[in-house]
Amino acid sequence: MPSTSSDPEDKHSGQWRLIADLDELLHRARGFLHSQPALHINQLRKIVELRRHGPQVPGPRQPVFGVLERAGAVTAAFLRMPLPSRLSVTPLTVAEAEDLAAFLGSLDEPLPGFSAVHETAAAFAEAWRRRTGITGTPHNRQRLYRLAALTPPESAPPGRARVAVAADRKQLACWYGEFTEEVGMPAPPEEEGLRWADERIAYGGITLWESPDGTPVSMACAAPQLVGAVRLADVYTPLHLRGRGYAGAVTVAVSRAACAAGAAEVLLFTDPANPTSNALYQRLGYRPVRDFTAYRFDVTPTATAAA
Incomplete structure (x- = not known):
């Protein structure tokens, strides 16, 4: 060589x-x-x-x-x-x-x-x-962020977090398609979205925030732990449900679960041109590391x- x-x-x-x-x-x-x-x-x-x-x-x-x-x-x-x-x-x-x-x-x-x-x-x-x-x-x-100290909002929106199960797969596949289009990529075929959901449901990798009546309103994913690090991804709330604190609540839930599982580092990537998501994650205790x-x-x- x-x-x-x-x-x-x-x-x-x-x-x-x-x-x-x-x-x-x-x-x-x-x-x-x-x-x-x-x-x-x-x-x-x-x-x-x-x-x-x-x-x-x-x-x-x-x-x-x-x-x-x-x-x-x-x-x-x-x-x-x-x-x-x-x-x-x-x-x-x-x-x-x-x-x-x-x-x-x-x-x-x-x-x-x-x-x-x-x-x-x-x-x-x-x-x-x-x-x-x-x-x-x-x-x-x-932009890569690393969790410094989790700082949840003073009050969470009504509802609770739960881990997604097989019964959620069609909803998750739909949201995955919407998320993919929103970040500027072609919408995947339904079969691809279902495979995406099934892979993550299999290891408990998707957390939902659901309203008091049990309706899912937001999601966040966590990849399996790698060398002590967990990467969060695909935080998504449908457009008509935004501005109610759901994305922050589900991110807090999945971040807390990663820390409880022993992750030494909790990471996520954002679009640096999106001021809303960058401000949200910094309020929750994430700090910028590097841009890619x-x-x-x-x-x-x-x-x-x-x-």
Whole structure:
């Protein structure tokens, strides 16, 4: 494998290597990935997904793994899932991002997209443009929050929290479709929504807030605990029920349950352009950690490619 260090005196550089399979990735990079679960939560989740589906993950390409090694220790890692075929990378210095662009360029493989903490993503996109002439377009930015100290509102709305069960699956699938459209993605087919609900119901991963008459009015999901971290996601209240405190109440309930289950870190991502959700989570005791950005890459190189 080629070394990506263009300057042997650059102490930020190391050697990028492709990894043959998931077992080897875990053997080499487990300690590194487990060292900062919050910053590495996306890569850890993708590893869990690969383990669940096995090596034959649906998609046009097989997964690709790589690590950056320095003095025999892994200091960064990347994964590319078949769908979407976007590289997911742990945080890098500018020099490491430059080296990764050189390494990936030497592989002569298409790169539809790239996601990482904002600074890493921007540095890589610029390095990739200079090297290949292919321009990156940021299309999704998220802010990672970590729970500091849970601070519930002084009064909760009427009703109670409960864990979703199989009888809720159709309602949950409907809400999942509405949530997906609201964040700017195509609405999934009903079958996909039902699978989404069934997977989470199976491990008790969806909490509902229901009104006093038993009608569900809001939901929040929690992924299984990973290296002491639990990620919350898909907090959703139908539009006509908003402004009544339901989202805050269900978030408090699922956050409290995660802490009670022994989670050392409770995490969630928001759209930084959404002032309502960002203000809500901060009122509840969540504090911002880092912003993450995903880039799409144009397929047609320009004349600016590096020689």
